[in-house]
Amino acid sequence: MYQAKLPDESVNIPTTHPLVGLIKYTSIMGIFLIVLYFVLILSIDIIASNITPVQEKKIAKTLSFDTMGDSKKSLYLESISKKINKCAxxxxxxNIRYIKQKEPNAFAVMGGTIYVTSGLLDMLDSENELAFVVGHEVGHFKNKDHLKQMGYGFVLSIISSIISNGDDYSMQSLFGFAQSKYSQKAEFNADKTGLDLLVCSYGNASDASKLFKKMDKDSSDWEYFGSSHPSFKDRIKSIENRIKENHYDISTKPLPLKKI
Amino acid sequence: MGNLITFLVLLVLGYVIGGYLERRHYASIRQREGEIVSLPSIMLKKPISSNEPSNYKLVTGNVVISVDYFKKFMASLVNLFGGSIEAYETLLDRARREAILRMKEDAKGASEIVNIRLETSSISTNSQNSIGAIEIMAYGTAIYL
Structure with a gap:
């Protein structure tokens, strides 16, 4: 005898709330990724600190960067880097390379090469400012930041490829956020080293923060939230604090920039 | 940062609107199932009633339901560890019941439906950017006495 029956909903419909599953799985994934991230970052720090200059040159040879620009400017830059390097x-x-690029920027890459853009050179008024920029990048070399940064980039790419497999591009930006704290710290340290090197090779700290003051005018504070670099205001503050603490001389007139 | 906001907006949108649509769909399914429960629908090849039918009809019901962003995200998370994707289970349940309901609604006035089969088709999986949808078709023979 046929008897009509409604479907039993307890069989095929899951009883747990969807948010419970979301919290469960994201926390497992989150914990796993955070642990992995810190383990990798820590090992990068250890490896970067222990790489010898010879090994670094070898690795740098396998990477090629475009070099261009005019030789007169490069020579001038080279003479400044030599002064700085005596103290470092x-x-x-x-080596200093000059790149034609509007964006004011300077960066350090493996193998002891610093790149300075024409946009940055155009902003400078004195040699001291330039020496501070070079000092800052040399500071990155001293602290092995260039190696660490490369390693961190590698770690981030590993983690983001794990995540993108799971189709979740949000975590990528989350880890980028965590990363920014480390890299901002590195920038402050490089600023300090740059300042010390400027004082060591030029005898005074005049114009050390002048470039940042100029660049600060063209930027707004919120840009630096989660960015790899701290805000110019904070960097200026940190530089001026160090000048006060170490009683660096800022009354001497800065050397004029050679116009080439 | 922009990515994160986009992602969160989509997730909340999927959860709130997708959840609302699912609850509404279930309410509709339950109500219609109650209304049409008295129509026997079986997978046997032979009818229950032994009376000679006056007519036969092929009745079908098909449904395509898309996943929402929240479900998709949940599935991708579970995909990393393994386990049952519960977010998709409700989707399958809804699609199956809706397809059977539509088939039954196609058989108005019939005394029973026999030889019911359920099939999944695949429009969405063949498209290049898989949109993620469940497609179920139910068909059977309606018998009119």
Missing amino acids: NLPYGV
Whole structure:
């Protein structure tokens, strides 16, 4: 005898709330990724601190960067880096390359090469400012930040590829956020080293923060939230604090920039 | 940062609107199931009633339901560890019941439906950017006495 029956909903419909599953799985994933992230970052720090200059040169040879620009400017830059390098005691020489690019920027790459853009040079008024920029980048070399940064980029790419497999691009930006704290710290440290090197090779700290003051005018504070670099205001503050603490001389007139 | 906001908006949108639509769908399914429960629908090839039918009809019901962003995200999370994707289970349940309901609604006035089969088709999986949808078709023979 046929008897009509409604479907039994307890069989095929899950009883747990969807949010419970969301919290459960995201926390497992989150904990796993955070642990992985810190383990990798820590090992990068250890590896970067222990890489010898010879090994670094070898690795740098496998990477190629475009070099261009005019030789006169490069020579001038080179002379400044030599002055700075006398104080820095780096185990290798520093090369400076000049790039034609509007965006004011300077960066350090493996193998002791610093790149300075024409946009940055155009903003400068004195040699001291330039020496501070070079000092800052040399500071990155001293602290092995260039190696660490490369390693961190590698770690981030590993983690983001794990995540993108799970189709979740949000965590990528979360880890980028965590990353920014480390890299901002590195920038402050490089600023300090840059300042010390400027004082060591030029005898005074005049114009050390002048470039940042100029750049600060063109930027707004919120840009730096989660960014790899701290805000110019904070960097200026940190530089001026160090000048006060160490009683660096800022009354001497800064050397004029050679116009080439 | 922009990515994160987009993602969170989509997730909340999927959860709130997707959840609302699912509850509404279930309410509709339950109500219609109650109304049509008296129509026997079986998978046997032979009718229950031994009377000679006056007519037969092929009745079908098909349904395509898309996943929402929240469900998709949940599935991708579970996909990393393994386990049952519960978010998709309700989707399958809804699709199956809706397809059977539509088939039954197609058989108005019939005394029973026999030889019911359920099939999944695949429009969405063949498309290049898989949109993620469940497609179920139910069909059977309606018998009119």
